[in-house]
Amino acid sequence: MGRLLEVKNLETRFHTQDGTVHAVNGVSFYVDEGETLGVVGESGSGKSVTMLSVMRLIPQPPGEITNGEVWFEGRDLLKIDKEEMREVRGNRIAMIFQDPMTSLNPVLTIERQITEVLELHLGMNHQQARARAIELLKMVGIPAAEERIDSYPHQFSGGMRQRVMIAMGLACHPRLLIADEPTTALDVTIQAQIVELVKRLRDEIGMSVIWITHDLALLAGLADRIIVMYAGQIVESSPVHELYKNPRHPYTIGLLQSIPRLDEKQRERLQAIEGLPPDLIDYPTGCPFAPRCRFAIEKCWEVDPPLEEVSKGHYSACWVKPEGAEIMHQWHASNTEESQ
Amino acid sequence: MTAYLVRRLLWMPFLLLIVTFLTFVLGYYGPGDPAQLLLGQHSNPEAVERLRHELGLDRPLLVQFADYVWRALHGDFGESLTMARGRPVSDLLKRSLSITLQLNAVVLVVSLLVGVPLGVFAALKRNTWLDYLTMTGVVVAISLPTFLIAPILLWLFAYKWRLLPPGGWNGIFSRNIILPVIVMSAGPIAVFARQTRANLIDVLSQEYIRTAYAKGLHERRIFFVHALRNALIPLLTILGLMLGSLVVGSFITETIFGIPGVGRLAFQAFFSRDYPVIMALVLLIAIGYALANLLVDILYAFVDPRIRYQ
Numbered sequence: 001m002g003r004l005l006e007v008k009n010l011e012t013r014f015h016t017q018d019g020t021v022h023a024v025n026g027v028s029f030y031v032d033e034g035e036t037l038g039v040v041g042e043s044g045s046g047k048s049v050t051m052l053s054v055m056r057l058i059p060q061p062p063g064e065i066t067n068g069e070v071w072f073e074g075r076d077l078l079k080i081d082k083e084e085m086r087e088v089r090g091n092r093i094a095m096i097f098q099d100p101m102t103s104l105n106p107v108l109t110i111e112r113q114i115t116e117v118l119e120l121h122l123g124m125n126h127q128q129a130r131a132r133a134i135e136l137l138k139m140v141g142i143p144a145a146e147e148r149i150d151s152y153p154h155q156f157s158g159g160m161r162q163r164v165m166i167a168m169g170l171a172c173h174p175r176l177l178i179a180d181e182p183t184t185a186l187d188v189t190i191q192a193q194i195v196e197l198v199k200r201l202r203d204e205i206g207m208s209v210i211w212i213t214h215d216l217a218l219l220a221g222l223a224d225r226i227i228v229m230y231a232g233q234i235v236e237s238s239p240v241h242e243l244y245k246n247p248r249h250p251y252t253i254g255l256l257q258s259i260p261r262l263d264e265k266q267r268e269r270l271q272a273i274e275g276l277p278p279d280l281i282d283y284p285t286g287c288p289f290a291p292r293c294r295f296a297i298e299k300c301w302e303v304d305p306p307l308e309e310v311s312k313g314h315y316s317a318c319w320v321k322p323e324g325a326e327i328m329h330q331w332h333a334s335n336t337e338e339s340q
Numbered sequence: 341m342t343a344y345l346v347r348r349l350l351w352m353p354f355l356l357l358i359v360t361f362l363t364f365v366l367g368y369y370g371p372g373d374p375a376q377l378l379l380g381q382h383s384n385p386e387a388v389e390r391l392r393h394e395l396g397l398d399r400p401l402l403v404q405f406a407d408y409v410w411r412a413l414h415g416d417f418g419e420s421l422t423m424a425r426g427r428p429v430s431d432l433l434k435r436s437l438s439i440t441l442q443l444n445a446v447v448l449v450v451s452l453l454v455g456v457p458l459g460v461f462a463a464l465k466r467n468t469w470l471d472y473l474t475m476t477g478v479v480v481a482i483s484l485p486t487f488l489i490a491p492i493l494l495w496l497f498a499y500k501w502r503l504l505p506p507g508g509w510n511g512i513f514s515r516n517i518i519l520p521v522i523v524m525s526a527g528p529i530a531v532f533a534r535q536t537r538a539n540l541i542d543v544l545s546q547e548y549i550r551t552a553y554a555k556g557l558h559e560r561r562i563f564f565v566h567a568l569r570n571a572l573i574p575l576l577t578i579l580g581l582m583l584g585s586l587v588v589g590s591f592i593t594e595t596i597f598g599i600p601g602v603g604r605l606a607f608q609a610f611f612s613r614d615y616p617v618i619m620a621l622v623l624l625i626a627i628g629y630a631l632a633n634l635l636v637d638i639l640y641a642f643v644d645p646r647i648r649y650q
Contacts, residue, residue, distance in 0.1 A: 055554060057550060057553055057554060059545075086556045086557075086558070087556060088556070089553070089554055089555065089556035090554060090555035090556035090557075091556055094554070095554040097547060097550070097551060097554075099547060102546065102547040102548060103547045103548055103550075103551045104548055104551065105548040105551075105552070105566050105570070106548070106570065106644075106645070106646060107569050107570055107573075107643070107644060107645060108565070108566070109645075116555070116557065116561075117555050117556070117557075120555075120556065120557060120558075121556060152645040152646070154645070154646045165551075168551075168555065
């Protein structure tokens with residue numbers, strides 16, 4: 001597997017009236033070909049801004065990418081000119097968004113919105129593009145695609161619209177699909193369908209996927225690796241099973257303890273992470289998670305811990321690096337006792 | 341859609357009947373007696389009473405109203421009482437309406453052709469000095485009252501520099517029309533420019549515009565295909581109000597520039613208590629607005645696919 005995307009030391013700032021927002025703070029990660037990377041974090045953790053920075057879709061001003069490199073197919077995307085970047089977008093890297101209700105243009109037909117990508121990037125004429133668009137709609141499971149292609153977005157349900165977004169994203173067979181919480185706005189049953197759809201298409205086309213979500217449970221059957229973001233930093237990065245089995249960052253442990261589980265016999269009390277994420281304008285000097293962390297030691301308040309390897313391919317940015325496996329085990333045990 | 345249209349059209353006569361009745365009642369109970377006005381203040385009360393009888397003004401309200409509606413349905417709006425005694429109202433109206441319609445149509449086209457591009461320009465250059473300059477100009481234009489700007493322009497262009505004729509009506513392709521059109525367009529241009537700019541800036545921050553960028557589309561296409569159409573839809577409402585006022589005519593502008601349009605006719609009719617003329621004018625304006633509203637609703641269905649009438 002070759003390396004498809006490598007992001008180094010990415011830093012994104014927003015200049016607002018209240019001060020500079022440190023949205024992304026030295027983020028480095030990679031995606032291999034055919035690999036699916038899950039990105040997890042709560043609202044404001046910088047996961048979306050990181051990916052929008054990769055696509056250079058940050059509105060400037062007020063946003064600014066102040067540092068970093070984004071290597072993709074042998075080029076640093078932050079260095080190429082606007083026109084070259086335009087040819088990457090929608091063609092080599094596609095992106096789909098959270099809310100399919102507002103992400104499609106209300107006054108253009110579905111046909112128009114799909115064919116324009118095909119005509120632009122693949123140089124198809126209108127008939128070819130239309131035929132291909134119908135194929136794409138069938139591929140993502142739109143019934144009666146031949147007729148429905150002439151509909152407008154408001155004539156589709158939420159799930160159908162997200163399918164249209166996916167069809168649009170995959171129109172040019174991108175090498176990488178960035179999915180920014182594509183199921184968050186959908187019903188749970190529809191969520192599962194969309195996840196299955198992307199998995200199937202990923203394997204058929206052989207593309208890589210970056211899936212952004214705040215739902216750690218959703219990634220279990222989808223991602224190969226997961227990175228956990230907090231306050232614009234990566235705090236843990238690990239192969240997917242390793243992360244669930246033995247998380248090594250207190251924040252990840254907290255996230256796992258706050259997922260309701262249906263497979264447990266006894267009902268566990270969910271544990272919320274106390275407190276709020278830090279103010280990204282007045283960025284803390286030590287570990288940004290320290291104020292909410294039950295393992296914090298004195299050093300945590302003074303020096304921000306770097307990402308360090310704890311086992312092969314598993315990194316944690318924590319001075320303490322608690323053994324998540326043990327903590328989770330004890331927690332389950334105590335929960336069971338309590339409920340008996 | 342057809343059913344909706346038919347329903348709307350069927351409703352219109354009722355609407356007009358209501359408007360007519362209200363105006364009629366106001367005229368009936370309102371101050372001023374046309375007969376007295378015609379004969380002068382110190383006339384013989386018997387003579388006034390005789391004239392009232394001749395004009396049919398001594399009959400009960402409902403009888404007068406029914407009579408009026410019956411005649412109006414046959415195209416007879418009565419005769420002018422005071423300002424042009426004995427001339428059929430429809431004659432007076434026809435001539436002034438044709439002038440006002442032409443003048444206002446030119447104003448509407450000029451406002452759109454100048455206002456919308458100005459707004460697009462300002463939105464493209466938003467938050468630069470070019471944007472601020474344009475929008476300041478627009479605020480000045482909308483703030484200057486007609487009764488101030490019209491005499492100033494008239495004095496400058498017609499008397500001081502003698503570049504343009506001072507007024508009168510010579511059709512829409514004459515130089516006479518330039519000053520009135522400038523005066524009347526200033527406000528609407530400002531409204532269209534501000535609205536276009538505001539809508540466009542709002543639309544450009546929508547998520548579907550980000551989607552368009554993510555697809556790698558050219559900025560030009562994003563702007564003109566994805567953004568502009570969405571931004572122009574709300575302008576239809578303003579356009580509708582303007583279309584309705586097409587038949588109204590500007591009292592001030594038409595009077596200052598000596599244009600014999602509906603505005604001036606209304607101005608004169610009001611001051612001479614010429615009730616038949618006033619009645620007909622009110623009816624005309626009501627028809628104008630009703631038709632304009634209908635037209636705008638139809639246009640909405642064409643430009644915004646989310647709107648469907650049943």
